[in-house]
Amino acid sequence: MKRAQAKPILLSLERASATGLVEQIVAGLAHLIAQGTLRSGEQLPSVRRFGTDQGVGTSTVVEAYERLVARGLVAARRGAGFFIAYQSPQSPPTPVFNPPAPVIDSAWLLSEMFADERVPIKAGCGWLPGKWLDDDGLHQAERRIIRAPGAQQVGYGHPYGYAPLRLTISQFLAQWSLEVPIDQILTTHGATQALDLIIRTMVKRGDTVLIDDPSYCNLIAMLRLADVNVIGIPRTPTGIDTNALENLARLHKPVLYFTTSVLHNPTGTSYTPACAMRVLQAAERHGFWVVEDDIFRELGQPNDPMLAALDGLQRVIYVGSFSKTVAPSLRLGFIACQRELARQLVHTKMVLTLTNSEITERLVHSALTEGHHRRHVENLAAALLHAQARVNARLLEAGLTPFATPRGGMFSWAKFDRTELSARDIADLARRDGIWLAPGDFFHLTPPDQPWFRFNVAYSDVPELVAFFRGL
Amino acid sequence: MKRAQAKPILLSLERASATGLVEQIVAGLAHLIAQGTLRSGEQLPSVRRFGTDQGVGTSTVVEAYERLVARGLVAARRGAGFFIAYQSPQSPPTPVFNPPAPVIDSAWLLSEMFADERVPIKAGCGWLPGKWLDDDGLHQAERRIIRAPGAQQVGYGHPYGYAPLRLTISQFLAQWSLEVPIDQILTTHGATQALDLIIRTMVKRGDTVLIDDPSYCNLIAMLRLADVNVIGIPRTPTGIDTNALENLARLHKPVLYFTTSVLHNPTGTSYTPACAMRVLQAAERHGFWVVEDDIFRELGQPNDPMLAALDGLQRVIYVGSFSKTVAPSLRLGFIACQRELARQLVHTKMVLTLTNSEITERLVHSALTEGHHRRHVENLAAALLHAQARVNARLLEAGLTPFATPRGGMFSWAKFDRTELSARDIADLARRDGIWLAPGDFFHLTPPDQPWFRFNVAYSDVPELVAFFRGL
Known part of the structure; x- marks a missing residue:
């Protein structure tokens, strides 16, 4: 049986138009598909045939057909040619997510x-409105990484994170008199993943963990997911209730205390130096680690205490981020801690998610070192x-x-x-x-x-x- | 007491040079700091003074000073001016990670x-060598996102992932006759995070989980971290030992079976259609979910069976990725599954790591729809x-x-x-x-x-x- 010939298609292309020929062909065929002139399963003319009919080169036709394939409108079958793809009867999905009926939880x-x-x-x-953030810096950073050789971009990043970025973080911390070499710094997918990596590396189910009360809502949710015993330490306008910390730590032998010294979420309060000192004394006395969740440091006051700097990372695990000042969408957080612990945390990170995106790490590095970040x-x-x-x-x-x-x-x-x-x-x-x-x-x-x-x-x-x- | 004046500095700047004045000043001062001519704590001349001495505008000086601050060589003190930063006596950290003595595990x-x-x-x-991957496509994608308005880039992305990308994924799956609307598709930080999200959402400690034996090493490690009972199903050259699956499923009542139908890691083998059918029958009979870890689909043969398509996502949770063909550094994976399960998985994702980086999601979307990806x-x-x-x-x-x-x-x-x-x-x-x-x-x-x-x-x-x- 002789195979049915693909029916000829004639589009009117404008050579003088600002729109390229490829795009005109794509738009023309997409239109014919949308209005049903070209139907599901129908074969398109061969590349050569269509090129001759339209008076355009075959590479133009290939390019146009491939774009239609990429858009799901056309299917390519090896050796047989190009066919109009099956058009699902479902209404086209809208790009905006429309939840059924919001449940508040x-x-x-x-x-x-x-x-x-x-x-x-x-x-x-x-989060902050886009216009409060550093749009220009981000765009500038993007323009810069484009000039970097591509081969450096297609590989996996370093398990600890992009080294020049870790060096910049080390210099950032040195401003607060915290000296940390880069093999004690690892990057994470935002500060939120940093908290999860610490929990999954250091806490066994049934352990007791202290948190500020109130506290970051994701921290509460992820501790519940980890099935640990969570106890809250009341926040005060000048930090936390250190007497409560002392008593509860004595009673419950916690493994970790997650706290925020500067511009705490949700209360907005910061530690006094005396509060910081007492927290570290309690940690020493009762043998727990302090996780300092410090993502607002850049927006605080210069004399705000930093637990990690006071303690020299003996009992403190430091979590930071530039999401609040560069761009949350970059999803870049970091942990600074003792060397062996850093190795263990990197291990957990590699098992659970492999490396970070080196492209975003380069973007953050670029935005931070450009000069106008401060x-x-x-x-x-x-x-x-x-x-x-x-x-x-x-x-x-x-x-x-x-x-x-x-x-x-x-x-x-x-x-x-x-x-x-x-x-x-x-x-x-x-x-x-x-x-x-x-x-x-x-x-x-x-x-x-x-x-x-x-x-x-x-x-x-x-x-x-x-x-x-x-x-x- | 009169404050000591900052000592005058004179750099020889070349106006005709291809190197900009800002960069020349940065390089000149960095050199003076490195050789000890400018010492820790020493004050730099005021912006105006330095500008006059050098015959350059104040904005040039500000830019140069700020870059030195960003590089950690200079510290700015509010109201007091710019000072040479404390140079840590530690030797400068080398950018290449140097592990002590590799332990093979x-x-x-x-x-x-x-x-x-x-x-x-x-x-x-x-992973594949960079030169086998799509360098050009990635660069092209980068050039394209730069033209996008910045405000769209600085916010958090959508919890399910960038909608146009999910639409592209939906079209990709439709090529295999799997019709999935975009509210049943969520993006993840690589396929590896997808596996972890499924474990943390669907598996309780002590549950039994089946995997292929041998299997993806990270999957084994993350299941051990989750403290579940893991049983291996032997791989064969044509898929898996379906008799073993049948017997072990009957005996152990597993919750999930993680398997790879196409180009399995590490064996490189693919399911026959008959093997696929028997796996789905066993899932139905013994009431377990099948997680189809399908990251090599694009590199397989057109007639390789897809469990998710055969089963219509009734008992199959589909995990995919474009890391192997676009760029692993983008860290973009996805899950397609039933609607309510997708909601729960997104919840876990948001609790543990918040959204993906929308910038990388846009890059992947751009690389996939450009036309030459196929x-x-x-x-x-x-x-x-x-x-x-x-x-x-x-x-x-x-x-x-x-x-x-x-x-x-x-x-x-x-x-x-x-x-x-x-x-x-x-x-x-x-x-x-x-x-x-x-x-x-x-x-x-x-x-x-x-x-x-x-x-x-x-x-x-x-x-x-x-x-x-x-x-x-």
Whole structure:
């Protein structure tokens, strides 16, 4: 039986157009497919035939056909030619994720909200608006890595991370008088993965771990996933309740204490030097390690204490990040710790996820060493301090009581006294008004008596917030 | 007391030079610091003063000083000016990692070897040489994302992953007659993280899990870390021993079976359709999920069976990646599975590491849709098939017996009969000869009787390999 010939197709191509011939052919054929003139399974003319019919070169046709293959509109069968791909009857998937009906529950809500473009006022979110970040720096960094030889980019990165970046991190830490050679520094997929690697390397199920209370919501969730016994140490406006730490450590023999010395999430508070000293004394006395989760260091004050520097990494494992000042999307965190522990953590990292993306490590390195990073951070810190003051004034006006007056950073932590409603109830009502609130029980081990909220000062300086709370 | 004046510095700058003035100042001052003319703690001239002395604008000086700050050579003190930074007496860290004395142990050796540039013949490694990968495609993709507006790059990515990339993945799977909407697809930090997310979401400690034996060494290590009961199903040249699967599943009631249908690592073997069918029947009969770890699909044969397509994602969780064809450094894997399970996996991902880097997701998307990806994969697959044939001939010549004749892909699996030595002993000897071998016990649950090795065909086509084994 003679095979059916592919039917001839004639597109009108414009040679003088700014749009290239390849793109015109792609668009023309895609249009014919969309309107059903070309149907699923139908064969396209051979490359040579189509080229002759259209008066274009075969390489132009190949390029166009391949792009249609890449877009899933055309299928190539070896030796047989090109065919219109099977068009799935399903409606084309929309690029914006549309969750069924949001269920408010801690990390999960936060993760869905990451994607939800429908909430105009992101008062509860955990990141800065794009325009506050270093767009230009990132673009400049991208332009630079393009000039780097490609062969360096297609391999796996170094298990510890890109060495020049680790050197830069070492210099960054030296500013705080913490001297760390680069074989005690490893990069991670954001500070969040750093916390998980520490847990999975150092904690056995059933061990006791201390955390700040309230605390970073992902830390609570990942400790629950690891099936460990978690005890909270109350935060105070000047750090943590060191008496509670002393008593609870004596009682429970913890393995680790995860804490944040500077601009703590969610309370925005920082340790005094005396608080830092007492935490390290308790660690020494009761034999636990301190994990200093220090991702806001760049935005703090110069005299804020750094546990790792005070202790010289004897009992402290330091976790840092540049996500808050360069770009969270780069997903670059790091750990600085004792040499042998670093080896073990790298082992866990390699087993669970292999290396980081060296391309993003190069981007971060480039952004940090370009020269204008420090100025960017200074401007950002100043803008956040101003926003803090304005937002705290608004919160008072709205009937909320701030926990403290943070010395910078992204967050303000405040409670709303005048209500019978729970923080979850209030967050639910706010969502209907287009305001995303982060209720306190996301950050507490057990729901607090009063409705607390974490406010992102970069998003909360809006009159709608006052109006909403006044209307409750 | 009058403050000491900063001593004047005069550099000879060349205005006609191709090197910019900023860079000349940076280099000049760095040189003065290195040779000790400028010492730790010494103040630099004010920006204005230095500018006047050198006859350059203040913005040039600021830029140069800032770069020196970024490089850790100069410290800026608010309101006081710029000072030569404290130069740590430690010798400068070398950028190449230098492990003390390599200890050969499975994933850990593999992870150290990632970084070790001292082994010239990487016969045991798990990735392709940079020149076999798609350098040009990656560079082109980089050039493209630079043109994208920056604000889209500095935010966190979508929890499920960059939507256009998920659409491309959905189209990729449709080529194998697997129709998956994008809300059943999530991206991961490489296929390795995908495996870990599945374990942490679906397996409780003490559960039984089946794997191929031999198997991907990281999978073995991460299952041990998760404290689960692991049982191996023997690989055969045509897939797996389905009778063993049937018996062991009946006996042990496993939760999951991790297997690779196409170009299995380390054996290089692929399922026959009949083997695929029997695995799915066993899954149905004994109620376990099948995790199809399918990272080599693009390099396989068109008629290789895909479990996920046969089963329609009823009992199969599909794990894929483009690391082997685009660039491993991008660290981009994905999972396709039932909708509710996808939600749970995204939840675990968000808790443990938050989103992927959207920048790398855009790079992969760009590389895949550019149009020449398919041709690159075809060339790569053909090159690997040729290398397979040549390496298998060499292995026979060297006295090794290949397990099968793989139908493509990166790996050949072979045993060396004529010896009293263990595979580890042989690997140790080879390392001294500059050859990195991957001994079989990295991939087996219990060390095999005979010395098996995994060979990377892209690195093993060298006479030194024959010479080494002949000399044993």
